[in-house]
Each structure stands twice: as C-alpha cells, then as structure tokens.
Amino acid sequence: MRALPLGDDALLVEVSSGEEAQALHAELLRRRAEGTLAVREIVPAARTVLLDGLPDPARLAAELTASEVPPVLPLTQEIVELRVRYDGPDLADVAALWGVSEEAVAGIHADTEFRVAFCGFAPGFGYLTGLPSRYDVPRRATPRTSVPAGSVALAGPYTGVYPRSSPGGWQLIGTTDAVLWDHARVPAALLSPGTRVRFVRVACR
Template sequence: MRLRRCGTDAVLVEVDSLGEVSAVRAAVRAAELPDLVELVPAARTVLISVRPGTGLGPVRRVLGEVDLSRPAEIRSREVRIPVHYDGPDLDLVARTAGMTAAEVVALHSGTEYEVAFCGFAPGFGYLVGLPEALRQPRLDSPRTKVPAGSVAIAGEFTAAYPRATPGGWRLLGRTDATLFDARREVPALLAPGDRVRFEVAG
C-alpha cells in the first residue's frame, strides 16, 4: 500500500489489485469516520478526502490496520436490473465461449456481481464477479455509439451503459432501468460496494 497526499485534506491510496481496493474501501467505510467527505475507489486506487482542517490522522490510523487480504464486512445494497437479452453480440459471445446463447444468458443472469468502482461516464459501474467462461476481450473495432441501457461484458467486468457513448464492450442485451438521472437525490443507480443481479426481463 502506497499513500500519496492530495492537497491538505485528501490522500490517494495505491494498491495492486481490485481485491485490495475493496479491502481499503470496506475498512474505511466500516470505520465510520465522522469527517469523511468522499471515498472514491478505482481500479488500483482509493481517493479519501476529509473535511477541511480536520486532518488525515484518523484515516492514516485506519489504513495502518487494513488487512489487504481480507475485506472488512460491511452491509451492502442489492440492486436488481431487468435485462432483455437480445444484444447484437450475444451470438458472438456464445460462439467464443463454446456455449449456446441460452447458456450465456443463464450464466450471466445467474451470477451475483459487485460494483468495484464507477467511472468512464456518470453512473457507469464496473461490476466484478463475471464467470471465467464469459470473460472475453473487447471488440476489435469499437462502436461509435453504444445505445443507453446496453448490458455488456469486457475482460473481467460486466456493466450497463447509462447513456449512449462510444464503446468496445460486447453487448449481451439492454435494460430499461434508469442508471443515471441528475434530477434524483442520488443520481446514480449503482454505487461501489452494491451487489447487482441481472434478471431476464419478461
């Protein structure tokens, strides 16, 4: 674990894996630090900021006790997202995985995922837990426009696109769920640590 100061009221924690990111995030969240302002995980870092003038001492004490091999237990929210599995890459994913399309759907929808971190676009959550059999590379030629609501896979991640953007992930289907709405009190549907299940839409 490496700590880098970010101004006077924040520290960037650098680690070596998503599992260690989860351990740091969970430990800081579980500590319920009263002056914590923001906790932002990414693929290999966690940014921790506190109220101006309160100091980073409590944060450093928590970090000094983190067991990177074992995430702290915290309560997480479960989010269910209905999916129409009719994506343009579903057959490609099935052929690559050596499965039928129905088997891909059953495997993807039968797995519980966790939001590791958010980024790329507002409301875009990178979900881990994708079964090994479904882990495939990005498309050789990214699409210039992926429709909002597209449910996709790439590498070790699965995700749903909150808005239309370019992208090279393989598209399994689409959801009608609103993944990001700036007018809501909490704009993003997904947050780091949430447990997510995709359900076959009727």
C-alpha cells in the same frame, strides 16, 4: 498498501487487486460511519482508493501503510435487480469466446450476483465484478461510435450498463430499461460502489 499524498489534504491508496480495493473502500466507509475517520470523499477505482478532505493525511498514510488490507466483508444491503433482455449484437461472439451457446451465456450471466466495484466513464456507469475470470472477454477491436442507453456489456472482468448513448468498445449482450442516472432522483445514480446487483432475465420483444 502504498499511500501517495495528493495536495495538502488527500491521499491515493494503491493496492494490488480489485478485490483489495473493494475491501479497503468498505472498511474506510465503515470507519467514517462510526466516526473514527474524518474525510470528505472516499472514491474507489480499479486498484486504488482516493481519500479527499483529510485533516491529517500524513498520519493516515502512516497508519495504512503499516497495516494489511482487511478481508472483503459479506454484503448485507438489498440487491438491485435489473431486468435484461439478452438480445445484444455481440451475444454470439461472447458465446463463441466462452465456448457455450447464446442461451448459456444468458443463463451464466443471470445466475451471477454482481457487486459494483467502482464507478466512472459516464455518470451512473458502474463497473460490476462477479463473473469468474474464465469469462473475461476482450473489448471489441473496433469501438462503436454509438452504443444505445441501457446496453448491458462485458469487457475484461467487468459487466457494465451504458446509462446513456455514447461511443463504446464493450461487448453488448443485452438491453435493460432501467434508468441508471436521473439527476432528479436522490441519489441520482442507481448503482454506487459496493451495491449488489442481479440481472433478471426477461423475454425479448
């Protein structure tokens, strides 16, 4: 691990993989919950974790850089299920990339348990990991100017769901009616880092 100071009370901790970032994030949340870590915000990303509002960032930096990343802990919270119709316009392209049928793409995706690695891009957008690396797919060569809200998409090692209509270059394989972001809901985001997610296949309309 490498801990970089940010201002007077924050650290950016760099690790070597997404799995290590998830494990470190879970461990820091555990410490905060048990009262051994005083911090205002803990924000994971692809290979970093930001800690903001630390009373003594130098001490924590020294502790973290002298230790190893903890193992990924088993997930214990309930699974969020998202009902999805596998009707996306890029489903045939993904099937060709995977070397399987469109039906098989839907089966592989729906049979996978995902975990929200981190959030970003738009409020409510979670970057979900879980598919084996052999199913990584490239982004589209030409991004769409408008992707409908609820689009279930793939890019690289991640699955994501567009919480609102926006431009995007991910491969669209399905659609869900789930509301990913609702400012009137507590919490507003349906998915947060560490959340377990399964996609439940439903018939296309």
